[in-house]
Amino acid sequence: MVAFIVRRMWQALLVIIVMSMLVFYGVFVIGNPIDVLISPDATQEIRQQIITQYGLDLPIWQQYLHFMNALIHGDLGRSFVYNMPVVELIASRFPATMELATMAILLASAIGIPLGIYAGYRPNGWPSKAIMAASILGFSVPTFWIGLMMIMVFAVELGVLPAGGRGEAVSIFGIPWSFPTATGLQHLILPAANLSLFKMSMMIRLAASGTREIMLTDTIKFARAAGIDEFTILRRHVLRLISIPLVTVFGLELGSTIAFAVVTETIFSWPGLGKLIIDSITSLDRPVMIAYLMMVSLLFITINLAVDLAYAVLDPRMRQGDGK
Template sequence: MTSFVFKRLGQAIVVLIIMSILVFAGVYVIGNPVDVLISPDATQAIREQVIAEYGLDQPLWKQYLDFVGSMSTGDFGRSFVFNMPVGELISQRLPATLELAVIAVILASLIGVPLGIYAGYRPNSLAARIIMAGSILGFSVPTFWIGLMLIMLFAVQFGILPAGGRGQTASLFGVPFSFLTLDGWKHLFLPVLNLSLFKMSMMCRLAAAGTREVMTTDAIKFARAAGIPERIILRKHVLKLISIPLVTVFGLELGSTLAFALVTETIFNWPGLGKLIIDSIASLDRPVMVAYLMMVSVLFVVINLSVDLAYAALDPRLRLKGR
């Protein structure tokens, strides 16, 4: 197990180094930020001063080393556009996206998994057919359209929920979160629902397929033959047996939602990271893009590592193998 964790950490470092090179190279090939930063009618002296200030006159490899060096000390540079440290900028936006994504994925699991287990348990019932058909809908209808429909219905027609923006926040460990206030929840509801529908469908189908398969195994027959009630069989036997693929998807979805919630954030005008990255791409705000992409890679590496550790927790057979 220890050797496994070390190995994964080593792999993670390699992944991060490769990512940093890719990100840096990729971002530095497109456009010239100086054109965006400085008005065309600025004097040559000001131009050169700005270029020197941001270190843009250095050779690329030097810029890369500087970038890696400062990043390892937690300094991601200053945003060209907002003219403030990138670290600060991201940490301002992160809580908003974090609460949106985490609540959406948890909601998707809490609703999707039980629905899926039911659909897999009674595959021929009417309810199961409705659930499975609904999940296909959840897969195939585009997020932006559902988002717009939700706004139309709840904000415009009924006027019971706000159409966008983040509600009142309360601070927890010094970080502002909106899920601590009622107003915050009102603002959260629609974007969370919108974001979770796709994941819910996925979790649901996965759980249904797993349950159908597990229900035919001898382990379940044996439990039934011992007279164990069906609900306990589903809750204890089935849920544990189907949990590994579910955890995999949970992890991947959490990562991708945190990183790429931008459609929903745009529609609901949610002040999260998705909007920040879109804005920074539009204005060629390199330090923000780079820091953001690096953050995303770290995020995925960490989530995947946790998922692997969760496997070992869920399946005792893997603990032995990892040793």
């Protein structure tokens, strides 16, 4: 098990180094931030002074080495636009995005997995067919359109939920969270529901297909022959056997939800990282763009590493096979 963990961590470190190169060089070639930050009326002396101040006159390989040296020491640079450390800027926006993404994934799992297991357990019933049909809509309908319809129905027509914003937040261990307050929870419902629909559909179809396959195995036949009731079979056998793909989806979708919640955050005016990265791309705020992309890359690498370790715990054959 120790060799398995060490091997996976070395692989993760190698991927981080490669991704840092791709991110840095990719952001470098999309444009010159000086053209956006400096007025066209500025003199050549002022222009050259600012270029030198930010180190943009250095060769790209030298800029990358300076970036990696600063990254090792926990410094992601200073925002060109906000004139503050990028770490502080991202840290101020990250709790809102993390709260929204976590609520969306928990909502998708809490609803999608039971519905998927039921649809796979009784595949010929009309409720199961309705569940599977609804899951297709979750894949097909664009997220932004569903979000706009939610605002129109629940905020404009019915007036029961707010259309945007984060609402009142309380500080827990120095981090602002909105879900503990009544107004914050009301503001969280619509964006979390909108963000969870695609994930919920995926959970439904994955759980349904896994349940249908497992219900035909000898394990279930022997369990029934032993007189075990159906609920216990579903809880102890079916749920455990489909847990590996569900763990994979839960981990990867949590990362993708955090990384790509831009549309939902924009529609519902949610003050998270999505709006920040859009503004940074518009203004070519290079340090913020690099830091955000590196954070997303590190997030996915960490989640994949955690999923691999979870695999090894759930299925000992994997770590044994890896050792061989």
